[in-house]
Amino acid sequence: MKVLGRVYLGFVLVFLYAPIAVMAAMSFNSSQFYQLPIDWSLKWYGALAGNSRLIDAGLNSILVAVITTVIAGTLGTAAALAFFRYRFRGKRFLQALLFPPIAIPWLITGTAMLLFFFWTGIGRGMHAMVLGHVALALPYVIIVVSARLQAFDPDLEAAARSLGAGPWQVVRYVTLPFLAPGIIAAALFAFAVSFDQFVISYFLAVPGVSTLPVEIYTSIRKGFTPEINAISTIVIIASMALLIGVARFYRFGGER
Amino acid sequence: MATVSAKGVSKLFGTFKALDDVSIDFDDGGFYGLLGPSGSGKTTLLRLIAGFEFPDSGSISIGGEAVERVPTEKRDVGMMFQSYALFPNMSVFDNVAFGLTVRRLPASEIRKRVGEALQLVRLDGLDQRRPHQLSGGQRQRVALARAIVIRPRVLLLDEPLSALDKALRTGMQVELKRIQREIGITTIFVTHDQEEALTLSDRIGVLREGRLVQEGAPRDIYERPNSAFAATFLGDANLFEGAVEDGAVRLAGGPLVRTDDPLPAAGASVTVAVRPERMTVRLEGDDSGPEHNEIGAQVEAAIFAGNSLTYHLKRGDMPIRVFVQNSGAAPVAAGTPVRLTWQPAHTIVVSR
Numbered sequence: 001m002k003v004l005g006r007v008y009l010g011f012v013l014v015f016l017y018a019p020i021a022v023m024a025a026m027s028f029n030s031s032q033f034y035q036l037p038i039d040w041s042l043k044w045y046g047a048l049a050g051n052s053r054l055i056d057a058g059l060n061s062i063l064v065a066v067i068t069t070v071i072a073g074t075l076g077t078a079a080a081l082a083f084f085r086y087r088f089r090g091k092r093f094l095q096a097l098l099f100p101p102i103a104i105p106w107l108i109t110g111t112a113m114l115l116f117f118f119w120t121g122i123g124r125g126m127h128a129m130v131l132g133h134v135a136l137a138l139p140y141v142i143i144v145v146s147a148r149l150q151a152f153d154p155d156l157e158a159a160a161r162s163l164g165a166g167p168w169q170v171v172r173y174v175t176l177p178f179l180a181p182g183i184i185a186a187a188l189f190a191f192a193v194s195f196d197q198f199v200i201s202y203f204l205a206v207p208g209v210s211t212l213p214v215e216i217y218t219s220i221r222k223g224f225t226p227e228i229n230a231i232s233t234i235v236i237i238a239s240m241a242l243l244i245g246v247a248r249f250y251r252f253g254g255e256r
Numbered sequence: 257m258a259t260v261s262a263k264g265v266s267k268l269f270g271t272f273k274a275l276d277d278v279s280i281d282f283d284d285g286g287f288y289g290l291l292g293p294s295g296s297g298k299t300t301l302l303r304l305i306a307g308f309e310f311p312d313s314g315s316i317s318i319g320g321e322a323v324e325r326v327p328t329e330k331r332d333v334g335m336m337f338q339s340y341a342l343f344p345n346m347s348v349f350d351n352v353a354f355g356l357t358v359r360r361l362p363a364s365e366i367r368k369r370v371g372e373a374l375q376l377v378r379l380d381g382l383d384q385r386r387p388h389q390l391s392g393g394q395r396q397r398v399a400l401a402r403a404i405v406i407r408p409r410v411l412l413l414d415e416p417l418s419a420l421d422k423a424l425r426t427g428m429q430v431e432l433k434r435i436q437r438e439i440g441i442t443t444i445f446v447t448h449d450q451e452e453a454l455t456l457s458d459r460i461g462v463l464r465e466g467r468l469v470q471e472g473a474p475r476d477i478y479e480r481p482n483s484a485f486a487a488t489f490l491g492d493a494n495l496f497e498g499a500v501e502d503g504a505v506r507l508a509g510g511p512l513v514r515t516d517d518p519l520p521a522a523g524a525s526v527t528v529a530v531r532p533e534r535m536t537v538r539l540e541g542d543d544s545g546p547e548h549n550e551i552g553a554q555v556e557a558a559i560f561a562g563n564s565l566t567y568h569l570k571r572g573d574m575p576i577r578v579f580v581q582n583s584g585a586a587p588v589a590a591g592t593p594v595r596l597t598w599q600p601a602h603t604i605v606v607s608r
Contacts, residue, residue, distance in 0.1 A: 155341035158308055161328040162335040163355035163406060173354070177345040 027229035057215035076141025137190035148182025258319030265314035289457035334403030349383035413445035515603035
C-alpha cells in the first residue's frame with residue numbers, strides 16, 4: 001500500500017508540475033521549436049524586455065489585481081464583520097447569495113457583465129475590469145474572513161471595551177490582529193482571482209489596454225513565441241515567492 | 257471604588273423578560289454574589305452594570321452617577337470574563353497593559369502599574385508569555401490583573417471559578433478574597449454555584465426568572481430563606497405543606513410542627529422548610545426533648561460519604577433527606593421506621 005501511495009503521489013506531482021517545468025526549461029532554450037538538447041540562452045527574456053505589449057499587459061494585470069485586492073479585501077472584511085456582529089432581516093438570504101457567483105461559469109458572468117456595463121453606460125476598460133474583478137473576488141473574501149471569525153470570541157471585543165478602548169481601537173488592536181491571517185489569505189484569493197482572470201477581462205478590455213492573460217491569448221493566436229514561456233516563468237516564480245513568504249508568517253488554518 | 261445601585265431595572269430580549277423590575281444596592285467595598293440558575297437574569301444584570309447592554313427601563317448608577325446610557329468604555333469598570341477573553345496576539349504584559357495603553361499613559365507609568373498588578377496576582381516573571389502558554393489558573397490571574405490595573409470603580413466577575421478544577425478553585429477563592437480586600441474594591445460576581453456564592457460573598461442576591469428573590473448576608477439567607485426556591489437553591493431543604501393551627505403548623509397526615517417564625521392566621525396554608533442537617537434520626541425507643549418537633553419516617557437508604565452520611569427517607573410517599581456527621585455508629589438499616597426530630601427554631605416558614 002505504501003508503495004502504491006508513493007506511486008500515486010508521484011503521478012499527481014508529475015501531472016501538476018511537468019508541464020510547468022517543461023515550459024520553464026524551454027524559456028531558456030534558444031530554439032523556438034523545443035529542440036533538444038537545450039541550448040541554454042536568455043534570448044527570450046531579452047526579447048520579452050523589448051515586447052512592450054506583454055510588459056504593459058503585465059503591469060496592467062498587477063495594477064488591476066492590486067486595486068481589486070484592496071477594494072474587495074476592505075469591503076469583504078467589513079461585510080464579514082457585519083454578518084458576524086449583527087442580526088438583521090434577510091441576513092441568511094444575503095449569505096446564501098454569496099455562493100452562486102462562485103459556481104456560475106465565468107463565461108456567463110462575463111457576458112452578463114458586458115451587457116450590463118453597456119446598458120448602464122459604464123462601458124469597457126480598466127475601470128470596468130476592476131468593477132468586474134471586485135464583484136468576482138468579494139464572495140471569496142467574505143467566505144474566507146468569515147471562516148476565521150468563527151473562532152473569534154466576541155468577549156474579546158467586550159473585554160477591550162471594558163478596558164476603555166473606543167470602537168476604532170477595538171478593531172485596530174483586537175479584531176484586526178486576530179483576523180489578520182484570514183484577511184491575508186482572503187487577499188491572496190482576491191489577487192489570484194483577478195490576476196488569473198481571462199474571460200471577464202477579455203470581454204471588458206478595450207483595444208490597446210489589456211491584461212496579461214488576454215495578451216498571452218492574443219499572442220498565441222497570432223503565433224506562439226517562447227517570450228510567452230519567459231513571462232509565464234517570471235509570473236510563476238513571483239507568485240511562488242509571494243506564497244512562501246506569506247506562509248512563513250502565518251500558518252493558515254491552525255491556531256497560533 | 258464606589259457604590260453601585262440598580263433601581264427598577266428591566267430588560268427584554270425579544271419577548272423574553274431577562275430582568276423584571278430589579279432593585280439592588282451594592283455598598284462600597286463589598287463583595288457581592290449574584291446567584292441563580294441559568295436564565296435567572298444574573299448575567300444580564302452584570303452586563304447591564306458593565307454597560308454591554310442598556311436597560312429598557314430603570315436606572316443604574318455607579319458612585320452616585322447615572323450610567324445606564326454610558327457606553328462601557330467610559331464607565332470605568334473592570335470585568336473578568338468566564339472565558340477570560342485574553343487577547344491571544346498579545347503577551348501577558350501587553351494584555352495587562354492594554355487598558356493603560358489605550359488611555360495613553362506614559363510608558364514608565366504603564367511598566368510600574370503592570371508590574372504591581374502582576375505582583376498582586378502573583379504572576380511576576382511571566383510577563384513575556386503568550387496566553388496559550390499559561391495554565392488555566394495563570395490565565396485567570398492575568399484576566400484579573402488586566403481588570404484591576406486600570407483601577408476601576410467596580411470589579412465585575414462572570415462565573416470566576418467555574419472553569420477551574422476543584423483543587424485550583426479552593427486556592428483561587430482564598431486569593432480572590434485576599435486581592436479584593438487588599439485593594440478594597442466593590443466587587444460583584446455572578447455564579448450558579450451555591451458553594452462559590454457562600455464562600456466568597458459578603459452579601460448574596462438570589463435571582464429567579466428575572467426577579468430578585470432575596471438579598472442578604474450568606475448566613476442570613478441560609479438560615480432564613482424567604483422562599484422555597486431560595487431554601488432549595490442555596491443549600492438543601494425538606495419542604496412540608498400544612499395549615500396553621502394553635503400557633504403551630506399541622507402537617508398533612510397528622511403531626512403538629514412548631515416554629516419560632518411568625519405565622520399567618522389559623523387555617524391559612526403554609527409551607528415550611530427544614531435543613532437536612534438540622535434533623536436528628538432517632539430509633540423508636542430513643543428520647544427526645546419536649547421542645548422537639550417530631551415526625552415519623554422510614555429509612556430508604558443510607559449513603560456513606562466518609563465524614564458524613566446522607567439518609568434518604570420516606571414519609572408516606574414524600575422523600576426526606578437528612579445529613580448526619582459520621583460519629584462512628586453503624587448507620588440505621590434501610591426499611592427501619594424512625595422518628596425525625598428538630599427544634600422549632602429550625603422550622604422556617606417560606607413562601608411557595
